Amino acid sequence: MNVIWARSVVSLVLLAIACAAVGALLNVRAALILAIVVLVVQSFIGTYHKQRLWRLLDAPVYGEVPSAPGIWGEIYYRLHKLAKRWHAQVRQVEQQHSRFIQAIQASPNGVAMLDDHDQIEWCNAISEVHFGLDAKRDLRQHIIHLVRQPDFVRYLNSHHYDEMLIMRGMGDKRQNVLSVQVFPYGENRKLVLSQDITELERTDAMRRDFVANVSHELKTPLTVLSGFLETMRELPLSEAERTRYLELMEQQAGRMRHIVSDLLVLATLEGDGKLPSDQMVDMRAVIRHLQDDAESLSGDRHRISFDADEGLTVTGVETEILSALGNLVTNAIRYTPDGGKIHVDWSATGGAAVFSVTDSGLGIPAADIPRLTERFYRVDRSRSRDTGGTGLGLAIVKHVLQRHDAQLEVKSEVGKGSTFTVRFPVSRTTRRQPAPV
Incomplete structure (x- = not known):
């Protein structure tokens, strides 16, 4: 027997006892009147709470617990517990749904x-x-x-x-x-x-172009070497002709070595995920090295001048910076006709270190400037091969400058020359303390 039946039986027993007592004290009629009144009151109370429960179920308000005496109070309490449990389950499902939506949005x-x-x-x-x-x-x-x-x-x-x-x-x-x-x-x-997959497609296209360019760049000197070897094997040559062919073969072999060397440098720069160190670079030694190389490569065919702030320096990897700046100076010499001017400047502008190379060379068309740092991209392919360029120098410059948070700016006009400017950030710019006297 559950609690509802038990309470109903107890209520009837108590009513019967009360009516019997009233009948014994007064009369049977009074006992019947008492029984009828009690049953009518219970009926009205039951009807009131049934209507109240109906309204509660029709428009439930979470957290509201109606108060009532007796069995109705127990019903309301149990109904509140059930609603609370359902509400907790709904909240849990809503949270899971929200997390699922957030995960898909992310x-x-x-x-x-x-x-x-x-x-x-x-x-x-x-x-x-x-x-x-x-x-x-x-x-x-x-x-x-x-x-x-x-x-x-x-x-x-x-x-x-x-x-x-x-x-x-x-x-x-x-x-x-x-x-x-x-x-x-x-x-x-x-x-x-x-x-x-736009970037993936672009990367695949660059990879295909890179493979095609490498194959093309290595194919030419290999073809030349193969032709010279066949000529030396099959034709009788004088000592002078043999010497000339050997020199040409050495030039082609050297060109392949330069291409492979530059490719290895690029692979090293791209594969090195570590940031450059904050070690101070000896820019005085770098500038002297650049000046010596420029004069040696030019062979007095150009008018070369250097202006350098010897106390100005930057932090980073000295070999990488020397390679990048050296490529800029070398390009200026290679693409400037004999008798032209080349000026190198190393100074501070707005607190940042600035390296610039200005030449009076052939100049670069405006349409070609955005593509200069692409691998194997050349403005004039025939002239680049004649001067010994591999087409990888400015690609190396770009990667070195990116690693050192620096920027490359190019200004050029066809027939009037070019200016390549490297701007190091203020965070990497410093000054060397003068040596004590």
Whole structure:
């Protein structure tokens, strides 16, 4: 017997005892009147609490516990406990749902959920960017009406989603490349995952160009070497001709060594994830080294001048800085005709160290300046080969300067020369203390 039946039986027993006592003291009529009054009052109380419970169930207010005597108080209390437990479960589900949505929003991939009619049920912010959607405005819109690229329409309607779809011309500027794949789930619903592979495509293109350029650059000297070897093996040559051919072969071998050496330097710079040290560079020695190399390479064919603030220096890796600045000076000498001027300046501007190389050479067309630091890019390929350039010097300069937080600026005018300027940040600029007398 549960508590409700027990309390009802006890209530009836007490009413019977009370009525019997009243009947014994007064009469049977008084006992019947008492019983009727008590039962009517209990009926009204029960009806009142039933209506109260109805209203509570129809529009529940969490946290509200109606007070009532007897069994109704117990009912309200148990109902409150049940509502509290349900509320805790709902809160837990809502928190899990919120965390799930936050996780999808944090994903670098686009996620769009479609119903059984290919209408948008939900999409994250990345998917909005990829397809130009609006999660609120486009809710319950057919995705084909919003993403109208023919390839996507055919892919979605094909129902064959084993392979990804590559979509080009996406995004705000219509320059992005997306990888899209559909995953069916549930009752004819679909999950559309998208990934921006623009940078990956660009990297693959650069890799293909790099391999093609390396193959082309090494193929020419190898072809020359092979031809000279065949000539020396099959034709009778005089000593002078043999000497000339050997010199040419040595030049081609040296060119291949320079290419391989520069490629190894680039690989080292790109593979070294450690930041350059804060060790002070001996810029006086670097400038002297640059001046000696410039005069040796020029052979008195140019008018070379150096202006250097000997107390000014920077922090970083001395060998890397020497390699980068040396490439700039070497290029100025190689691409300046005989009799031209070359001026190198090392000074402070606005608290930052600035290295500049100005020449009176051939100059660079404006369209070529943004591409100068690309590997194997040359403004004039034939002249670059004649001067011994590998096409990797400015790529090395770019990587060294990036590692040292420095910037490269190029100003040039065809027929009037060029100025290459390197600006080191103030954080890496310092001054060497003068030696004690």
